[in-house]
Every structure is written in structure tokens, then in C-alpha cells.
Amino acid sequence: MIRIGVDLGGTKTEVAAIDSNGQTRYSVREATPDQYESKIRLIAKLVRSTEESLQSDSLSVGIGHPGSINPATGLIRNSNSAALNGRALDKDLATALNRPVRCANDANCFALSEAVDGAGQGAKSVFGVILGTGVGGGLVLNNCLHEGHGLLGGEWGHTSLPWPSVDEAPGPPCKCGLRGCIESWISGPALTADHQRRSGEALTGEQILDRARAGDPAAEASLDRFQDRLARGLATIVNIVDPEVIVLGGGLSNIPGLAEKTGQRLPGYVFSDQVTTRIVRNTHGDSSGVRGAAWLWPLT
Template identity: 35%
Template structure:
């Protein structure tokens, strides 16, 4: 049995994982964001409450672990930001600890028991507040020791002309400090910025999608530009990785119509000709961070 956590800036979700088919949720706890002692105390209490001692602790965080030095970049939880989180928690808890990015846990969940099950190369995509991703090959996470692989949302590669007819798209500033990232242009907030740029009106991402599905001309233009901006970078990722399936999670993935449009556009731009859907909705809709942490932790026991 392993103890797994999905740690966010607001709450810590926990579960006991006996197998990928037997994951038992624990009560949620408020995240102590500014007090490392209290933060460790929450995890230690969960360990002590286990009827049998866990074999390891597996953690999903909304941040990145630097594979060179082990330092965690977790902007929304100051007390663990800049720490060698794995090493520090192993000392505090007296157990082996695995720490992984939440997008990596998402793709592990999809590759293990979700839409990617049975596929050798799975590239998981997050389309929500941000644009992220993760890569699993032969059941192994590329970022097993931390790292930035899969972060296709961050690089100044967003097209400056998109849609039919082409619209000029300025390189929006991204939260990572660069300009012209897919994250800044095609996330939920990016979709809203695109709509305002094209039509000088403010709409939420959900409103834009709903209007598009209803045949609204302005929303249809916005989605045409959005899909065009997303499809080429994602097709390049598929060509580079050889992914045979691309499960998508995040808020924008709730629109099957949007995923279908993106799938059609991506398949028209990849070298490999695929007649079946390639870009698909993720199947692990409930607690993918916890499920991914469980899959990652259980896999480590058999290595």
C-alpha cells in the first residue's frame, strides 16, 4: 500500500492506493501554505493514521522539480518553494517519497488506466487555466526524476497569423516571462484575450464555446483562430514524440466539439496518417492527480 497526495494551494487531497483498481480517498485538508512544520504535520498525521505502514509516499504538486538539484518550484505554496522537497520529506516522514508535477501525474493516470491504456507513447495535454503536458513512454514517465519535458505551452512559438482568413495575433505576454507562448494565447484566459482582440468584446471562455456551438459568427471566428494556433504546435509534438494518443484534460476539454475540431486539425498536420481520433478527452476525470500519483508510486514498487 502507498499513501498518495495531490497538493494544491488550497487543499491537500489524499488516498491510500492498494492497486490501480483500489484507491481509497481520504478527507481533504487545508494546505498550510506558509508553515513547513504544519505542512509536514498534515502528511505525518496521514501516515500515522494508516493501519499498516505505507511502502512509500507519492505526491502530485502544481509545480516543477529541477532534476539537477531537486529543488521544487511551487509558486502557490511558499513553504515548499525552493526546497529539495523529496529529500526533506524523506527525512521528516521516514519513508521513500516521490514528487511529480500534476500534469505528469495526469498523463500517468491516462497512460495507466485512462484513454492512453495500451498505447506505447502517450502525450497528455492540459487545456485550462494554463497549457501544459506530460509524456509517458512504455509506461515510464519521462520526468521520472523531475524536469520540464512536456511543457509545450511555454516557448515563443505561437503563430502571429492564424485563422481563415488570417488574423494578426500579437505575441501576448506569458506568466513565465516570455511573449508568444501557447499558454498565453490558447489557455482559457488566452481564448478570452483572443476574442476581445478579434471582436472588442469581453466573454468568458465558456460563453465563447457556448456561443460557437450555437452558431454565433464572432465566436466561430475566435474558435477558428484558437484551433489554428493550437494545432500546429501540437502536431509538431506528436511528430517529435511519436505519440499515438493525446488525452486532454482541463476546463476546455469539457467541450467535445472543441476537442473534435482540434483533433481534425492536428491529424491533418501530422506526418503519420491516422484515421481514428488522436486528440481525445481524458478518461480519468475524477482526481487525476491522485490517480496519477498512485500509478507512479505503485510502479516504483515493482522497479
């Protein structure tokens, strides 16, 4: 059985056909247009070209997208791709493709991908984390995505950083309108901003990492603060959900040793005498989004 996944990103849109063994049978990427109607047309075109290449039609289609669908209105909200907000993405794509589609937040798709056949494979509970331009997450229980009653499950990036020190309160402003959100502390831009506040140097995340490798004390301190804040944020997830595995994704997950060092800090914050949750790096990288979108349809 072949499923089609679509990863609708801000800059690129990827479509991939995944077979029941998790093998990619076909994939294609194109730049994402700005206009909403153009996004719909692009997805329809890429899905049809995928089916033509496989000599199949009417395959199941899952869509990973930024933001979430408001179950009360059926419209997209909280998307950093502003053209999606207020739109009935699932219904419009179903009309364009002449079949039902399934949609989910892109971080949820990442979590589902890593739970089904990635770094969390075989675990009964997996929390997937996106550490990039933004901070997102998704919870998968027994290979089923848990989106919550209002489809807000996994939005840990917009909870407050736990146990803030005096100099961390009230925290930096967040794009959501509040201050001190986890996203405002441990996203890529947040790492850069934190380093600049402390050192006066405006460096990219990659430059901070390079400086730390070379033994620069300011850069090492910035990474240490980042790791400690990540551990605090994830400790709250462990205290509430107690997942078997936490999978790190996004560009910052590539920081060498991040999963191991964060795991070592967890016991200092988790309300338990023993922490059994494993923190691991992802398996599928930037392909997890499109793979998870394909897995939105049943595995059997």
C-alpha cells in the same frame, strides 16, 4: 498492494489510497494552506489519517505538485504556488513521513494516470495535456514517466505557438517573461483575453462556449481560433515524439468535441501523409493527478 497519492494543488490538497486494481480505497481533501511548513504538516496529517483508516502503515507515497525539481539543487522551481519555490519538497516530506517519497510535476502525474489505466491505457506512448489556468504536459513511454535529463520533459506550454499569422506575432506576454508561448494562447485566461481583443467583450470561457452554442459568430470564431492553435501546438509534439495517444485534461478539455475537432486539424500541420496519433478526452478527470502520484511507485 496499496499506494498513496497526494495531489498538492494551489487551493486544495487531495490524498487517495489506490489499490493494484486501480480502485480508490480511501480519499480525503482539504484546503491547501498558504505557508510552506503548513503544507508539509497537512500532507503528513492526511497520509497518516489515510493509513489509520486502512489499518496500514508505511505505505508508499507519491506527490504531484506544481513546478519541477531542479536536479542540480534539489529545489522546486517554476511553481505557481510561490511558497514551494526554492524548497526541498521531497526531502522535507520524507522527513515528515519518515520514509522515502517520490515527487513529480502535476501534469506528469496526470499523464501517468491516463496512460496506466485511463484514456491512454494499453498505448506504448502517451502525451498528456493540461488545458486550464495554465498549459502543461507529460510524456509516458511504456507506462514509465519520461521527465527528461533536467526534469523539464513535457513543458510544451512554454514553447512558441507554431506557424503564427501576422496578427499573432509576437504574441501576448507570458508569465514566464517571453511572448507568444502556447500557454499565452490556449489557457483559460488566454481564451478569455483573445475573445476580448477581437470582440471587445470580457467573457469567461464558459460564457464564450454558451454563446457559441447559441450561434454567436464572435464566440464561434474564438473557439475556432482556439482549436486551430491547439492543433498547431500538438502537431509539434507529433512531429517530435509521434505519440500513439494524446490525452486532453484540464477544464478546457470539457469543451464538447474538442478532441475530435483538434484531431481533424492535425493533418494540416503534421509532417506526414498520414496521422495515426489519436487525440482523446481524459477518463479520470480531476482525480488523475492524485492517481498518477500514486503510480509514481512501481506497478509490480
